[in-house]
Amino acid sequence: MGKSFKNRTALITGGSRGIGKGIARRFAEDGAKVAVIDVNEEALNEIESEFKEEGFDIFCKTANVVDFKQVENAAREVHEQFGSLDILVNNAGVIRDNMLFKMTDSDWDTVMDVHLKGSFNAARACQKFMVDQKYGRIINISSTSALGNRGQANYATAKAGLQGFTKTLAIELGKFNITANAVAPGFIETDMTKETAARIGISFDDLIKASVEKIPVGRSGKPEDIANAVAFYADERSSFVNGQVIYVAGGPKD
Structure with a gap:
């Protein structure tokens, strides 16, 4: 167990399962104090109990990233x-996958709200603490689907x-x-890909x-594969890496 993030606090949105939980575990194992917000109260209770039993410092709170006040309160x-x-x-x-001609307003709005508005809300809530302390790392989870994907x-x-959004925050x-x-x-093995x-x-x-x-590498991805890349960006020694997107997909992406 390393201590790369000793005396650091990491907040992960949607961190109770899948990739988010894998990231939370990596930070905890590397010495960070970990905070997780999610709308899934049952999964939050599970990760809180699990991490505390292992001796990790963890804070869990039910919060919807689409609601700025909820995110702001959690960050505080x-x-x-x-x-x-x-x-x-x-x-x-x-x-909310569907072909374009079948996609509803709700399908579109829900995905935009959670991914884009949610990230905007969390970054806006957290940056003021980072600015005051003159230190911060913001890592956004994108996808190879950003290059286009049927449905x-x-x-x-x-x-x-x-x-x-990432590149603008960097600037x-x-x-x-x-x-x-x-x-x-x-492709990462998670509940989301099970839905797919x-x-x-x-x-x-x-x-x-x-x-x-x-x-190309002949295997599927696991949450810890993403956690490794996140940990690289979050490391103090990565201070000259800014505004970048790394594709963690087992091969090159155009």
Whole structure:
């Protein structure tokens, strides 16, 4: 167990399961105090109990990233409890996949709200603490779908938007010793990709097999693969890496 993030506090949105939980675990194992906000109260209770049993410092709060006041209150509570707010990972996300001609207003708005408005709200709430302390790391979770993906006009647009958001934050906040970067996962085994399998009418095992056939390294991704990239961006030694997008997909992406 390393101590790369000792005396640092990391806030992960949507961090109770999947990629978010993998990121939270990586930070905790590397010595950080970890805060997780999510709308899934049951999953929050599970990660809180699990992490505390392992001796990790964790703060959990039910909050909807679409509501700025909820996010602002959570960020303030995290800062009050741990004394700093050093790292923000905008991970909260949903999918409402459908072909364009079937996609509803709700399908579009929900995905835009959670991914884009949610990341805007969290960054806006956390940056004031980072500016005051002259230190911060903001990592946004994008996706290879940002390059376009059938049945995901909403999700692809939101994830591409996050990359533009990332680069703008890097420009605006860099002078305060705050960096902003993005990780764009490829196929990762999570509940979200299980939903994709259900949507297209195949088993999850079949989806994994079909995906692996297209991945140069010959395996599917795991949440810890994304956590490794996030940890690189969050490290104090990565202070000259700013406004970048790294595709963690087992191979190159155009």
